[in-house]
Amino acid sequence: MTQELKESALAYHSEPRPGKLCIQITKPTETQRDLALAYTPGVAEPVRQIKADPELAYQYTLKGNLVGVITNGTAVLGLGNVGPLAAKPVMEGKAVLFKQFADIDVFDIEVNASNPQAFINTVARIAPTFGGINLEDIKGPQCFEIEQALIERLDIPVFHDDQHGTAIITVAALLNALELQGKNLDEIKVVCLGAGAAGIASMRLLIAMGLRRDQIYMIDREGVIHTGRADLNPYKFAFAAETQKRTLAEAIEGADVFIGVSGANLLSARMLQSMNDKPIVFALSNPDPEISPEIAHSVRDDLIMATGRSDYPNQVNNVLCFPYIFRGALDVRATRINQEMMIAAVMAIRDLAKQPVPEIISKAYDTDKSFSFGSEYILPKPMDPRLKMVVSSAVAQAAITTGVAKLPYPSHYPKLKEDNGLKQETHLATDLA
The missing domain is CATH 3.40.50.720 (NAD(P)-binding Rossmann-like Domain)
Known part of the structure; x- marks a missing residue:
């Protein structure tokens, strides 16, 4: 990394205010009545409703669109075991990608626990906050133990993106x-x-x-x-x-x-x-x-x-999938992300690379070069706007087919057709081009 890039990165993260995230209010708060609804006494009613039916948390809170990006900082990028606090800029960066590409809200959580069981217990205890959990930058082999234990203990999707x-x-x-x-x-x-x-x-x-x-x-x-x-x-x-x-x-x-x-x-x-x-x-x-x-x-x-680099053709970049896997899982309220959902994501991404590439994507990369399936274009570009719907809908359908979804296929997703008894997307990538 050049000195200029180092200085620019530090300025980016510190100015005009520290960090890359903030919390925004989504409801009016201009009057005394607004505040009475937002907090006491009005907030008591959704509390009672959720107490009677925990599923109503998805209706009255942001749980259904909230992912926890959680790490112990033991394997951060190419930097190794830097600890939980030094991992925070990376976790904030992950949150930026979730929001930018899939409109998913994120709380980044850095846990001071190098012991796997302590980490598992901590995450399990705070899990009611979230609709899904993205584990990040946890060293092997403890990452396998941690993910499997949390999948078994929780009823929300748990996904270790590094895997x-x-x-x-x-x-x-x-x-x-x-x-x-x-x-x-x-x-x-x-x-x-x-x-x-x-x-x-x-x-x-x-x-x-x-x-x-x-x-x-x-x-x-x-x-x-x-x-x-x-x-x-x-x-x-x-x-x-x-x-x-x-x-x-x-x-x-x-x-x-x-x-x-x-x-x-x-x-x-x-x-x-x-x-x-x-x-x-x-x-x-x-x-x-x-x-x-x-x-x-x-x-x-x-x-x-x-x-893995963006300055060469064929960048293998996780951003092509993790925001959309969670988008699809959250939209059908999946209880887990299973192998079938991952394979659905594989096939959706694979097939999208073979579709005609809209000119808007070349403009996004500030190039006159047109992209087409071939030796230097085996994956879609991260800025391809079709990824969100193509991958999310495939993942959602796989969740429904395998019985881990609590909600039906979303009405705002592309229509499906019957093909040999299996539901598949109808020329989705072309339709969205």
């Missing part, structure tokens, strides 16, 4: 890249460098989509995760391979796909050269990828590449 948001976008991008490269999911060899939250969740979702475990080599700081290792936690052991390969260089030889969620400059040009024809390279470490696009393209002219 599932990354997985959803990665899988959507990979499916499109495979199509462009003429490869099938059940025939490829995948190397995943990084065995934390994002890597494990991405591989789990790929398996749910049809990839076999024996098609995966997962690699951590100690090398290839294999069945002979005695240092593996249960989450890593699930991906232990029966193999004599021990290093990234050995594992990647002949591989079709490289997914990096680890650190900078760990994939060498020689390793890339050893991959199969028409390789797919997702170097997602931020801000510096596992291999730079410049080096990658100088070595291979037949690859499709994605990074």
Whole structure:
């Protein structure tokens, strides 16, 4: 980061008032009667109603459009364990994205609890405030334990974006890249460098989509995760391979796909050269990828590449999904975000990338270049206004189909058609263009 950018970032966060969020009043407060309705004595009536029927909290409070973005600060961006207070600017930033892209209100909560059970208990106790909980920047493997415990204890959606948001976008991008490269999911060899939250969740979702475990080599700081290792936690052991390969260089030889969620400059040009024809390279470490696009393209002219950066084509960015997953879940009052809802998001994002791209999107990126499905456009752009309705409606429908929704399909969502007994969106992306 340049000195100018550092100074600009600090000014952005401090001026004209500190932080990036504020609370706004949504009801009139101009008269004595307004205040009597807002607080005492008028507030007593919704209290009585909610006491009699807790579901009425969704009618009389902001619970139904409120997400808690909650962290303990143990794995913040590329900065590591900075603690809960230093994590607050990132959590505020997440709140900005929720509001900007999906009109969801957020309270960011930074919990001083490095112990998983203490964190779980804290979040469970404050959960009545929220319609959903987005866990953020929690280190592995405790992030898996925390998310699963909260899913089991609570009746609102709990979603760890570092796991599932990354997985959803990665899988959507990979499916499109495979199509462009003429490869099938059940025939490829995948190397995943990084065995934390994002890597494990991405591989789990790929398996749910049809990839076999024996098609995966997962690699951590100690090398290839294999069945002979005695240092593996249960989450890593699930991906232990029966193999004599021990290093990234050995594992990647002949591989079709490289997914990096680890650190900078760990994939060498020689390793890339050893991959199969028409390789797919997702170097997602931020801000510096596992291999730079410049080096990658100088070595291979037949690859499709994605990074986590906005200054290169094919940015794998969680903002393509997490606001809309929560939008869809909240709109049908889902009790959880299940695998079927995640797969629905994958397919909606994948399909949107193949639709004609409105000129307004090129204008949003201040370019004369037109975007179209291809090796440098395997995902929609984050500023694509169609994402909100396309992804949210797909997620809402999946929630209804799988029985985790308390409300029917919203009337303001696109109409659905019957197709082989399944409800599907009718040319939604094209209609919204």
